[in-house]
Amino acid sequence: MQISDRKKKILQAVVEEYIETAEPVGSKTIQHKAGLDCSPATIRNELADLCSSGYLEQPHTSAGRVPTAKGYRLYVNELMRQQKLSVEETEAINASLSAKAEELDQLISDAGHMASLVTNYPAVSITSQTPATIKRFDLIYIDPNTFIIVLLLTNDTVKNKLVHLPFSFEESMMTRLSAVFNASFTGITEDKISPVLISSSERAVGDTMGLCSVIAGFAIEILSTAKSGGALVTGEANLLKLPEFKDPEKAHRLMNYLSDTSNLSILPSLTQDGDVKVLIGPENVAEELKDSSVVLASYNAGDNMKGLIGVVGPTRMDYSSVAAKLSYIAASLSKLLGGGGSPPPGFGKLMIKGDDNDG
Amino acid sequence: MQISDRKKKILQAVVEEYIETAEPVGSKTIQHKAGLDCSPATIRNELADLCSSGYLEQPHTSAGRVPTAKGYRLYVNELMRQQKLSVEETEAINASLSAKAEELDQLISDAGHMASLVTNYPAVSITSQTPATIKRFDLIYIDPNTFIIVLLLTNDTVKNKLVHLPFSFEESMMTRLSAVFNASFTGITEDKISPVLISSSERAVGDTMGLCSVIAGFAIEILSTAKSGGALVTGEANLLKLPEFKDPEKAHRLMNYLSDTSNLSILPSLTQDGDVKVLIGPENVAEELKDSSVVLASYNAGDNMKGLIGVVGPTRMDYSSVAAKLSYIAASLSKLLGGGGSPPPGFGKLMIKGDDNDG
């Protein structure tokens, strides 16, 4: 079905006005907003058409019009103006993101914060790693009861653990353990680490104290947790400012859904690198999101790692502005994380991909 | 001022009934609840007294009574029955906490989740570390362009970073760097790491490529971030179920306050190890918490590290149950983290204090 230009203009006016005011839009308002030189009566005729073709709807007879999901979709696909960020906005984002560029976890969480801050919607920040294996084992002997395990993974992240044992061992044991683990435990997936493999290693190094078990246990733990990425939600409080969530019941349902991060794990499958994806109302699979919209932007977080930032809000969302902002943040992240740009200059920041943690 | 036993009984009945129903409590209800063998009229006389001495108040003439902060305080200090957790509750907490005992960050965040889950209030989880210094440097040479920095801190946490440089260096350089850093950079605080110290190290090892700067930069970063602990808020959505937050405006104010974790950094100063602390309404310093209550429990997270879990809710909070639950969780954490108990048995879990991170 074809839609006349005038209808599109009208639809656009309805969407933009509704986004701003959250009130059904009447014919007179549209006339002003769209700057059309025809009377409200004419616009009413067009509105009736747009209603019957499903782009708009009326909360009740004799109310103004409200966009449907189909209406928003058309708007997003064809009518939405590409929005430019203001200099202040880009500068704020840049400053906030690059300040902490040394710490990846921090950076990703900051990106979520930032997304929520600039859009005024709850934001999600998700990372998903493709399965990694261990590239290298190092064992650092500290004292007769203590050593540190350092694992270098194929995705260039480093994991460590301090192990303190109630019995003592010799430094030479570390060297032997290193050799065996580097020989037998590198390049394999979690399920390949079997009790058989562990006991054969124990025999190989003469370990009667369970050192191999400790190290292997840590390896299993790392491999199993590394494959599931983390998700983070910030700024839920923003929902409560919106008129569509003045019913606490409704707000509660959505916030509850968002607070269970396992619900969010499907999102990464929906985006393609570099793209901004918009899911409007019923386009969402989850029942809890059927009358909300989600805007997602993915970024490249370096080797084998994909990141996603997104915001959740009512279908009446300022798609244009939100998309622009997320897109910018995602691009900045890709750049900062070396996924396609030059790293930021500065002291101690040269292509560094390590990590920090608290034990 | 002395309060008769009967008045105390009545106050207790009012508090407990109000906690349950969130409705002002009338004299008849109290008669039943407290099982007093006197008439409602008598109780009304007592209520009037309790009102004038400030333990109760009336939303309006001819409504029932509601406890004031002073009333809650008396209740918490003297009248509250020590509540025992059910076996299911303790088991649920134990299971959830020990399952992930290997990862400290995870454990702390789980504890927050758990606190929110069992109490149905938003929970905060805060850790504050007392300043640590670096105990030991290790540098692991990976290839001519790559090495890993491993720092062991005095509080027995381990930090690491993979550094990939655009120029190559020899393995022997690592050994020299290790020696210098272990000699000059251990045991000192962040502000002692001066450009002068760095350049003298560069001269000592013959570093013309800025390797010393990279390592020193990482050390500074670690020392400066390690001293500020992390805070985490979970379960904010729970607020919306409560009748006192049916006004979204009110809920928004509190959630906004909580979402800024820097607001929470004063909390640790309020508790003593092992104690459960209750702050009722206006006893809170922050304006935003003046009509909410906070219950805090601290735990010992091992060397030089103090942890705090707490929940935030309306003054009408089930103090007894919340205090019992938090206390139990805090005790479990202290135990798990080796701050005064035996570590849990099991594969790979022997007094381990390391950490894992994603870079």
Place this chain on the structure above:
DNA sequence: GTTTAGCACTCAGGAAGATAGAGTGCTAAA
């Protein structure tokens, strides 16, 4: 002196009705 029954009084909250106003759809003329 304390307790209690009786009673008039108060006040929040909900139901019912009245009103206003925004916006519509339709018809008939331009």
Place this chain on the structure above:
DNA sequence: TTTAGCACTCTATCTTCCTGAGTGCTAAAC
């Protein structure tokens, strides 16, 4: 095809009324 005119619809708001829970006070009973 557009537009002016007009009757109509429906929500939101305001007012009024009513109900019932709960009080405070008084005077009698214990």
